[in-house]
Amino acid sequence: MRGHRQMEFQEDFWLPITVDTDNISAISPFLVPQDHLGSRGIFYAMSALMFFLFVFGTGINILTIACTIQYKKLRSHLNYILVNMAVANLIVSSVGSFTCFYCFAFRYMILGSLGCKIEGFTAALGGMVSLWSLAVIAFERWLVICKPLGNFAFKSEHAIGMCALTWVFALAASVPPLVGWSRYIPEGFQCSCGPDWYTTGNKYNTESYVMYLFCFCFAVPFSVICFCYSQLLLTLKSAAKAQAESASTQKAEREVTRMVILMVLGFLVCYVPYASFALWIVNNRGQPFDLRLATIPSCVSKASTVYNPVIYVLLNKQFRSCMKKMLGMSVSDDDDSSTTQSTTEVSKVGPA
Template identity: 50%
Template sequence: FFHSSFLGMFYSWNALWSSAVLSTTLVFVCSARGYYFLGYTMCALEAAMGAVAGLVTSWSLAMLSLERYLVICKPFGAFKFGSSHAAGAVVFTWFMGVGCASPPFFGWSRYIPEGLGCACGPDWYTNDQELGTTSYMYFLLITCFCMPLSIIIFSYSQLLGALRAVAAQQAESASTQKAEKEVSRMIIVMVGSFVTCYAPYALTGLWFANSPEVNKDYRLVTIPAFFSKSSCVYNPLIYAFMNKQVRTNAPTEMRDMNSDTERLAPVSIRGPEAVMQPSKPRRGTRRLLCRVTAADLVPL
């Protein structure tokens, strides 16, 4: 239980706070005024914070899915994922965020007001050859969207395959079949929300980079910004409030986060989150190296 709640919250709080604190506060204030009134320096800083928040969020969700894959499917054998690994993964997400958002301060692309002029972001739509805005757009497309999405799809597809293999061995168990449907639904929701939040930026950036100037409507730049910032709403709902374990145990875990983890007793989970132990494998069936639970697959 400690692993599925504490380590999961490492990633969820990392993603939620990076989005809420860095990418929404100044945007809200400027939107209330109707225009960006804080000057170029604050525009660049606000855009950089928004870019860091988006990268940290996307990579946090990717690291969470990878951690689930490593813990449950055990591709490296008896590998124990501890709090130090989780802390290292969080540091990695911030390294990626800060590292990928810094180039505009050193001459590769730039930060400018975007859309309706109430927020700032990377210049990914003017095709300024001197500043290399198009190449930087492709760089962000790969690091902020394609790479995290590939990790998420791979990890959850492996988890879903493991779950279905266990469910096939326990076809007579109603709780196992119900858990399979629940986890499948949650995986679809998690991948779908990621694509919903970040695909509009990716698609709009590709369109602006490859369209003639006469066909561009710069008001459309506002639309992907709204989608990406909506992750502040989607992520808490999906990774926290939709998970029964977190709703029940998060207050206690937050109080005991710095206490000795050995004092935590195992929690028995019933119903759709019942532990699905692989039964004795049939002839010709690969034996799974993991216990798969609905709570394991969606631990946040």
């Protein structure tokens, strides 16, 4: 019975150090605090950070969804995609960040193997939906402003269909570890969970899963984002040059350029740490590394539930004015008028 219990635990986590299997329960991340990985102060600081992400990430994304429900003028095709991303962020913050806050407070994965799988799956699902939503936003902006399909009108039903597609893609990436292709295990300080990047030569085929994630869930959407936004910037610069005397066109070009830079930087900050870390592990099997470093990509990814809404929603004047109204704050007439003017000017820069 004792031997079976040890095997069960070792199936659900990985340790980069030689451990006496007779004493595996003394270091299992599901049984005891992981104080060998850091001081209590570090664990409590991480718990405080996760609590901050839980509170602000949950609050700002609920507010985004509530605003769209209350104000009919926000129900445009672009805002549907923003709401789709808010729903994904809400899943990550309310489940992933809260679970991490709770486990960091106890200094180990107190929720056990099942809780680890749930946290890893929901964080992966929400993160992938958010990632693909960023690509969909870039694709939508390219279609609407650059008009590569001529007079094709991107409508709400197209946006809803593409939002559904983001969930299909996300499930295709997050479900495999639940059914045997890789697995969800504790990572970093062993208080959060993610795909198994570490083990090799086992029944889980972790190397192929990591490459699948890198190609399908990083390289493809990143290529879409880079292509669409580069074309968008070229179109805007061409329009601004042709209308050099128009101050409003010049202003629109500057605003969109600034937004594009923030969007691409936000994508890179969120997903490059995970992608680079996973690739390094896969290509440097057997090389020593500090397991605690795996906490960095996890924290940066969960932080996207806060900074993505800031970039995509709070910098959207229409959303911002509606949020102010919902919170009982005063809204100047300039907010709505500048939103309408900016939208009109940017829509006009595409080819006829």
